Amino acid sequence: MVIRAVRRLIGIVIPLPRDLALAWSTIRGSKEGFAGSFVAIVVGSAVIAACGVLLQSGLSNGVTPERYAGAAVTIGAPQSFWLDESAEVRYRERVTLPADTVAAVAAVPGVASAVGDVSIQVSLLAADDDVVTGPHDFPVLGHGWSAAALAPFTVDQGRAPTGPGEVVLDADLAARAGLVIDSTAQIVVGSTPAAYQVVGIAAAPATLDRQSALFFSDDQATRLSGRPDRVDAIGVLAAPGVTAEDLAERIQAAVPEVVVHTGADRGDVEFLDVGDARSLVVESAASFGGTMVLIVVFVVASTLALSVRQRRRELALLRAIGTTPRQIHGMVSAEMTLVSLAGALVGVLPGIALAYAMRGVFVLVGAAPPDFALQVGVLPLLAALVLCVISARLAGWLVVRRAARVSPVEALGDAAIEPKKLGKVRLTIGVLLIPLGLLLTLGNVASPGDSAADTAASAVLLFVVALGCLGPLLFNGVLRLCGRLVNPGTTASSFLARSNTRANWRQLSAAATPLAMGVTLAAVQVFGASTTLAGAQHQLAEGLRADYALTAPSAAGVSPEVVDAVRQTPGVAVATPVARSQALLTFPSEDSTATRVFAAQGVTPDRLSETIDLAVTQGDIAELRGETVALSRIAAETVRGTVGETIELRLGDGHLLNPRVVAIYENGLGFGDVTLPNDLVVAHTTAQVNSAVLVSAADGADPTALQQALRGAVERFPTVQVGDRERFLAAPGVGGAGDWALNLLFQTLLLGYIAIAVVNTLVMATTARVREFAMLRLIGASRDQVRKMVSGEARVVVVMALLFGSLAMIPPLVGFSLGLTQSATPSFSLLGVIAIVAVTVALSWGAITVATRFAMRAAPADAIGERSC
Incomplete structure (x- = not known):
């Protein structure tokens, strides 16, 4: 057996x-x-x-690492927050290490030397004050000279930097900037330029494809980094006879709080x-x-x-x-x-x-x-x-x-x-899924906050499955009520189409149902994105009260000293610095905890409503000082945060704090769901700079004179630009545009695959009707009449698919819009509607028409003979 x-x-x-x-x-x-x-x-x-x-x-x-090419091992801080054993969230900002970690690593047996490295975002100015970028527009980074040993860089001309006003440039950067030994380099750190004497030109062992490097003295690099007690990474040179893998194991055992990298992974730290x-x-x-x-x-x-x-x-x-x-x-x-x-x-x-x-x-x-x-x-x-x-x-x-x-x-x-009735189990499942979907989208039974919108968007799957279960029944019911409206003609082709749809409604519903499911999924994806985008744009446009915006290239940013200079400018009423980052909020969830990632901004609370109106509904934004936080309605509902209570929050570099909630506001889509004190956010960003400074004019100030005065105030900051409020509106938003685009990519692939399934169904169902088409032609129907009959059937399939797809998409989109914007009206884009209708028509009509022509290639008598054999 x-x-x-x-x-x-x-x-x-x-x-x-x-x-x-x-x-x-x-x-x-x-x-x-x-x-x-x-x-x-x-x-x-x-x-x-x-x-x-x-x-x-x-x-x-x-x-492949470049500046760390000569290091056997590179060491960084944990750059991810682990949600569980398999899921992680990457911190947006660089997580740094305590400077004394360098000594702990150097004491590990087998380590020849350990070098702490800091990376300083700098802008190098050419003679005409244009910014010299790195290769392929990658950044220019400054480091301490001791880190040059990790490549290793060698000084081809001149000497190493020793004083605070000296710098060494890599050979390619020096050539592009037109700098030679003993020339003066204008280097901007943050927004402030300073003159440095070029004392050396260094060459790397390999081409620097992802950066340009310049080197200060170690003391100057530490001062410019703004974090004298921290290092970005540690490069380790191995003692003779010690392999990189053995050394990595020893270091990880001796200093378990660091993350050790070897081989190609060394580039992850760099x-x-x-x-x-x-x-x-x-x-x-x-x-x-x-x-x-x-x-x-x-x-x-x-x-x-x-x-x-x-x-x-x-x-x-x-x-x-x-x-x-x-x-x-x-x-x-x-x-x-x-x-x-x-x-x-x-x-x-x-x-x-x-x-x-x-x-x-x-x-x-x-x-x-x-x-x-x-x-x-x-x-x-x-x-x-x-x-x-x-x-x-x-x-x-x-x-x-x-x-x-x-x-x-x-x-x-x-x-x-063929069975004419739906199975009882199938019918029961389809009927029960509809009220369940309505409860999830409109009944407030889902988790609050962003989970409400997510649940509403996910509930589309319930309606899609309900369509799959009840599609034939719905098709037959609507066909009996409105079938003549879809094929209203009195010709023989129209009569054949109406008769055939009534007789073969199960077969046609098998084609219309998956098409309707595709319409629903596509509509929720497209119009869900348009609803989010429209809501964010509306909140940003309505909430931005500033008259001018000071910005800089994203790599440079606007340093805090610019704010002081702008506030002293005549005609300026309020100047609000804005720093953008992310925040991870951890909160109780059922029997454990959950962590969600939110877009965060750092602002100063003084007269904030004159530059940014967050639409505060509870609390007082003026209390935003020290370890405090303001949350959007969505974020507050998600983490169950209320005014006066503390929450668990991690900043963009992983720094943990428990701020007190001082306000709850509505305009989170436009400005970010988490608002923190500006100095707190800036201190925990990689470059320690702001994204922009918003300026509101004093009453009676002349716009032209004020704009000119602002340009004069920032003249000593060559990377800072003065523009109107439209510059801030056009800047990259707080949301994840890249995440949305990737989600659209995967949804497009998924919908494309479903479209292939629909075309397969239509083609297979139509080509299987060879015998039917042949019999119609034998009893007197012409090719044209058969094709028009099939076109009438295709019209029914298209109308039913669009009708059922539209009905199924409305509850998820309404629930999604309510969750995000508290408005029951989603944003429908005309282009999206046209695209969905056009694709639906093209898929169904195109597949059926082509398959019909293929099915009628043979002579009627031959077709019946072949099918009878």
Whole structure:
């Protein structure tokens, strides 16, 4: 018995040769029935392979270190907050280490020397005061001279810096700035320029592709960093005979609070954007790849179900002549093995191309640096192959269960008549999901705050599943009530279309339902984004009261001393510095705690409402001093924070504090959900500068004179620019535009895959009507009349899909809008509406029209003869 069970298991998992031979014969005899599943698997394999390539690249790829190229090991602080053992949130700002960590590392056996490094964001001015950027617009960074040993840099000309007014430049930077030994370099740290004498030109062992480097004396670098007791990273040189891996283990054991890197990972410490990109790529690829596996099962199952329904006569005959259920399962499993194996192999190469295209989107939206390379290995391609085969086999097993269970006597009866009623379980699930979805979107049963909007957006899945369950019933009901309105003509084609839709409503609903599901998902994605964007723009435009905005290139920022200079300018009523960062809020959630990331800003509270109106609803924003915080309504509801209570908050560099909530406001979408004292935020940003300074004019001040006075006040700050309020409105917002773009990318791929499933269904359903079309033509219908009849049916499919999709999208969008803006009116973009309607029409009409032409290629008599054989 054990041997029999093992043989049965092997037969299910690995088809037997005779099953494969039979499967190949059935595939060759019914190519159209398997074409849909093949196409679905090809595209699914491509997407899964692309996600696998991205995942492997994120896990194992890095950027070669440049300034740390000579270090055996690089050490940084923990740059992530771990939500659990597998999920992390990267801190936006660089997390620094205590300076005494350098001595602790240097004491580890096997360490030849440990060098603490600080990276200072600087702007180097050319003779005409233009800013000299690094290669490919990467930043120019200043360091202490002792860190030059980590490359190592060597002085080709001149000497090392020793005094506070001396600097050494890398050779490429000096050439681009036109500087030579003993010339004077104007270097801006923050917003303040200072003159330095170039005492040396240094050469790196390799080209600096991601930065330009200049070196101060160690004491001057420590002073300019603004953190004399902290270092950004530590580079370690190994003693002779000690490998980097052994040294890393020793350091990690002796100093467990640091993060040790070797090999290509050393670049993660040197370049924060690389580590951020790797984390984001891994998280996105793993999440979307897992979702795609489930979608592949669903899509392949739906196309295979249609194929099995079209082959019901064949399966019925097999059951009638004594074929056992296990043999039916074995045949279908073998068929899906061959189809999925071929489809997965075909989809692998397009998957590699798709991975490069997805990488391009990551780079375009700033989520990954331009030099983030992909690593194409065998493992992700093999994983796509295995996952597609397993998914297809699972889909085949799910679909063929009923056909295999039916008795031989009932088989032919089932083949002759399609069931006209929906199953009780299916009907019950569909009916129950609608009120449940309404409760989640409109009934305030979801968690408050941003979870309310998230839950409303996620509830679309309930309505989509309800559509899938009740689609045929809804289709038939609306068809009986309004069918004549869709096909109002009195021609023979219109009559045929109306008659056929009434007779074959189950078949047409099978085409309209997945199309409606796609309309719903696309609409919620597109209009959810437009609602968020419109709400943020409205709050920002309405809440910004300033007349002028002082900004600087994002790399430079506006240093705090600029604010003092502006406040002393005649005609200035209020000057408010704005620093932007992020905050992590931890709060009780059920039996444990949860952490959410929010956009944060730092401002000064003095007369804040004259420059920024946050629409405070509770508390007093004037109390925003010391360890205090103001929260948006959404953030306050999320963390259950109230005025007067303290919350647990981590700043952008991981610094933990427990500020007291002093105010709750409404305009969080436009200005950030967390507002903190300006000096607190600035002190915990990487460059310790503001993003902008907002200025409101005093009553009666002449605008032209004030603007000129502001330019004069900032004349000694060459990187600071004076503009009107539109400059602040046009600046990058507090939200994650890159995250939104990536979400749109993955949703587009998902919807595209669903669109392929819809086209598959339409094409397979239409090409299966060859016999029907042939009979119509034999009894006198012309080709044109048949095509017009099918166009009338396609019109019904389009109208029903748009109608059901629109009904299903309204509750999630209303709930989403209420959660974010307290308005029940979502923002609908005209372009989005046109795009959704156009794509729906193109998919349905195009697929049905092309398939109809294909189905009518043969002569009617030949078509009936072929189908009868």
